[in-house]
Amino acid sequence: MQNSEERTSPQTKSILRFMRLTLNALGVPLLAVLTAMLVGGVVIALAGGDPFRAYLGLFQGAFGSPKALSETAVWASPYIFAGLAVAFAFKGGLFNIGAEGQLAFGAVMAALIGYALPGWLHIDLPAFIHIPLAIGFGALAGALWAAIPGALKAYTGGHEVINTIMMNYIALNLTSFLLNGPMRDPNPLNVVARTPLIAESARIPPLFEGFRVHWGFVLALLVAGLVWWLLWKTTLGFEIRTVGANPDAAKYAGINVKRTIVLTMAISGLLAGLAGTIEVTALNHRHELGFSIGYGFDAIAIALLGKTHPLGVVLAALLFAAMRNGATRMQFLTQIPVDIISVIQALILLFVAADAIIRYIYRIRARDERVVLTRGWGG
Amino acid sequence: MTIVLEAKNITKQFPGVLANDQVDFDLRQGEIHAMLGENGAGKTTLMNIIYGLYKPDSGQVSVRGEPIEIHSPKDSIQAGIGMVHQHFMLIPVFSVAENIMLGDETVRYRWALGGKLDQKTVAKRVRELSHQYSLDVDPTALVGQLPVGIQQRVEIVKTLYRNAQILILDEPTAVLTPQEAEDLFRIMHELTEKGVSIIFITHKLKEVLAIADRITVMRAGKVVGTVKPKETNEHKLAAMMVGREVILQVEKKAAKPQEAALKVDGLKIRDFRGLEVVGDISFEIRGGEILGIAGVQGNGQTELIEALTGLRSVAGGKMLFAGKDVTGCSPRTLTETGMAHIPEDRQRHGLVLPYAVADNMVLNTYYLPPFGVRGILQPKAIDANARKLVQDFDVRTPSPYVPTSKLSGGNQQKVIVARELSRAVKLLIANQPTRGLDVGSIEYIHKEIVLMRDLGVAVLLVSAELDEITALSDRIAVMYRGQIVATVEAKKVTREQLGLWMAGGHPEGVPSRRCPEPVEGCCA
The missing domain is CATH 3.40.50.300 (P-loop containing nucleotide triphosphate hydrolases)
Incomplete structure (x- = not known):
């Protein structure tokens, strides 16, 4: 009865489907990056630079040596976490602009656990307890901070875009107060707003001796896989995606839409919190005011460029990291200011967000599936 | 010319x-x-x-x-x-x-x-x-x-x-x-x-x-x-x-009503402005019968169905379903108690259009075994379910994994019908089940509804198409301005009479219900 196509196992089919979808999904973002680089090249040329040398410098700076690769991975770690945070919220139909604040709050909490906990407990904690504790509390802080606008959205209809922006201000000013006041590094030589160094036992070790790239990068990749699994393989993920795609149908299907919204924001905030936590525990070993400025906003660009898919987010985060990291060498080689990288990143975002431009230039037909950014105000 | x-x-x-x-x-x-x-x-x-x-x-x-x-x-x-x-x-x-x-x-x-x-x-x-x-x-x-x-x-x-x-x-x-x-x-x-x-x-x-x-x-x-x-x-x-012979008349045997599956007593619904859109409605549906609700769109049918299916809160009254008081229960509780719902707006409530057909077929059962076991989706069970339903309900789709948005309206509706009728249900609420569908799909869905009735399921049918109501229903209730103005045996009423009631004419012999207190938007 069955023909040969029917007999193909579901696994084979889903792999084929996955490959096709991936290719489709990559189309516009890749072309957006390419177009942005072209336009960026024109800008460089207009500014009197040599775009080829500039891009060569950029490439060398990002991938040209083991150290360059290590630094790109260092940049990529918080980008992956924060990008996942924003992408996860998008999947649930929510626009989390508050990654910036959630990230800062996670970092504060991780630093506090990192330097103060052994003192409070009067014991030296082993690393295998202290590191997970610092990471866990940092993540939790981010989750709580995001759950507030989530609850406001679910139970009062207050729009999450407005409320996450407001929560950013609160988080950043609160952080400033803490780092200048109760949590300030008491070292008499210290003149800036920062915490003391965290205990050795709370530090995530580097992957290789002599390089800065750390286990946080591996954790980021693992978490990306975990997010993918959660979204597409679990009933919770099904609920989150359903609420994101069609809240009316979700309600019809018996899903608790309000609870799901709060939970989606909390998980999104948890991921953003991890971004801050990793920077404190693996890299800076303290929270210095302003270290994370802009990560939360770059994360929006990364999530959009990655088409809100975890794999896409990892690739987009690596690209942004490479550009940030390679920019210094580019400036060194060609005297073109690193700010050009911001211009190119802005262009990428522009082309991804207004994808009609890219579709028009390259004659790509529009697809049905669109990224749901956010629903109507108060909706 | x-x-x-x-x-x-x-x-x-x-x-x-x-x-x-x-x-x-x-x-x-x-x-x-x-x-x-x-x-x-x-x-x-x-x-x-x-x-x-x-x-x-x-x-x-x-x-x-x-x-x-x-x-x-x-x-x-x-x-x-x-x-x-x-x-x-x-x-x-x-x-x-x-x-x-x-x-x-x-x-x-x-x-x-x-x-x-x-x-x-x-x-x-x-x-x-x-x-x-x-x-x-x-x-x-x-x-x-x-x-x-x-x-x-x-x-x-x-x-x-x-x-x-x-x-x-x-x-x-x-x-x-x-x-x-x-x-x-x-x-x-x-x-x-x-x-x-x-x-x-x-x-x-x-x-x-x-x-x-x-x-x-x-x-x-x-x-x-x-x-x-x-x-x-x-x-x-x-x-x-x-392109082929079509049976226009729905063939059905006489109904064999059993005990009441759903009893509604004095149900009141207010809209977001606090105006009464459904005022003091009472009726019951027994297993094995189809109760049709006739009425021009916008006379409270949508609100009534939303309230019955748990999508809207009620301002007063009681609902008994399968002997249980289910007033104010969530859609999930009602689904689990044995209610099936074919919603009025299939694209808004009934389906997640970007989802694969297979996913839409488990839209309200995804968390129950065999589709969800301890919080993990079971692709094999979902796949088997989809293939079976596509076959049984004749859903025309190239594969169970195309986005549901790619299907025609008739086939989208079949996805919903397949999902809702493949469960063990005691009550089927079908709101405009054939709106915008082609003759072939209408014929099919009508047959399925009558089949459910013959299996002892209580059916509440809402339709703005008078032909559909008269063809399927065993009893007909007419709604006008949030009230049921008449309930009659389907056999004993003419289209003209129903049309008159739908337009607000007072039924002879059936006392017209007046609003208990004058409320704007009702009996005004």
Whole structure:
């Protein structure tokens, strides 16, 4: 009865489907990056630079040596976490602009656990307890901070875009107060707003001796896989995606839409919190005011460029990291200011967000599936 | 007779679908030419080409023998073509005159800040048109306060105001009561007598036979034929549309009602403004019977169904389902108790359109074994379920993994029907289960509903189509302004009587329920 196509196992089919979808999904973002680089090249040329040398410098700076690769991975770690945070919220139909604040709050909490906990407990904690504790509390802080606008959205209809922006201000000013006041590094030589160094036992070790790239990068990749699994393989993920795609149908299907919204924001905030936590525990070993400025906003660009898919987010985060990291060498080689990288990143975002431009230039037909950014105000 | 509009050899290709395949169509002066066809047959595509919303791949549209290039609705209005869409394009807070001049404003003192709207001249012209074609439209009335039938007339006046000589009416009777439809037909005749030519798009066979001068039937992008009403009948037309014999009459045995599955007692529902939209409704449905709720859309049926299915909170009253008090229960509890719901708006409530067919088939059971085990989705069980349902319910889809948005309306509805009826249910609530569907799908869904009844399921059917109500129901309740104004045995009532009740006429012998206290929007 069955023909040969029917007999193909579901696994084979889903792999084929996955490959096709991936290719489709990559189309516009890749072309957006390419177009942005072209336009960026024109800008460089207009500014009197040599775009080829500039891009060569950029490439060398990002991938040209083991150290360059290590630094790109260092940049990529918080980008992956924060990008996942924003992408996860998008999947649930929510626009989390508050990654910036959630990230800062996670970092504060991780630093506090990192330097103060052994003192409070009067014991030296082993690393295998202290590191997970610092990471866990940092993540939790981010989750709580995001759950507030989530609850406001679910139970009062207050729009999450407005409320996450407001929560950013609160988080950043609160952080400033803490780092200048109760949590300030008491070292008499210290003149800036920062915490003391965290205990050795709370530090995530580097992957290789002599390089800065750390286990946080591996954790980021693992978490990306975990997010993918959660979204597409679990009933919770099904609920989150359903609420994101069609809240009316979700309600019809018996899903608790309000609870799901709060939970989606909390998980999104948890991921953003991890971004801050990793920077404190693996890299800076303290929270210095302003270290994370802009990560939360770059994360929006990364999530959009990655088409809100975890794999896409990892690739987009690596690209942004490479550009940030390679920019210094580019400036060194060609005297073109690193700010050009911001211009190119802005262009990428522009082309991804207004994808009609890219579709028009390259004659790509529009697809049905669109990224749901956010629903109507108060909706 | 002169041919006022001719479309020759129109071909239009959409990705994967040949929507119009060398279609020829002509319209004579002063005739009513009905376009009949299933959804997706290509009639809307053809009309959109004539109206300038789509550009044909090949072919030519001529008006009064002159080939014309139509790039936008503006060109077609210029050519004297007017279209009344199924969903009115009116602004409720504007007056009739303001709506009519919208986009073509008559202005005085143009030099001063763009000028002043010349309401008087417009109103005068509207009165003239209204008088000329016996339309009876008051230019000063606010559109939002007019009944649907009159709003439709405003749309017609709007096209006449722009000197339309060719009218396209897209499913005009879908929103009307039988009486309002009669009025519309009278107006259509009035218009054609004065030389206006009308293209009438519909899927209701009875109407076509009653009013059209000629009938063109389309199927799968092609014109099957053009016939005169005298030369044909309902069966022949249906067969032309579907391409095979269709059973129009629903075959069903006498109902064998069992004990009550759902008891509703004094249910009250308020809308977001606190106005009572359903006031003090009581009824019961027994297993093995179909209770039809007839009524013009917007008389509280939607709110009633939302309340029964847990999507809307109630302001008072009680619901007993399977012996349990389920007042205020969540949709999930009701689903688990054995309620199936085919929602009114399938794309908004019934489906997640970007989802694969397989996912939509477990939309409300995804968390239950075998589909969800300890919070993990089971792709194998979901796949097996989808393949079985696609087969059992004859869902036409290339694979269970295409996005549901790619399916035709009929097949989308079948996905919902398959999902809801494949569970063990005690009560089926079907709200407009066949709206916008083709004859073949309607036939199929009607059979499924009767089958459920015969299996002992209680069925609550809501439909604005009187034919559907009378064909399926064992008992009929008529809703008017949030009240059930009559409940009768289906066999003992005529269409005319039902139509009268739907329009607010008081049923003889059945005392009309008055609102307990005067509330705005109810009995007002």
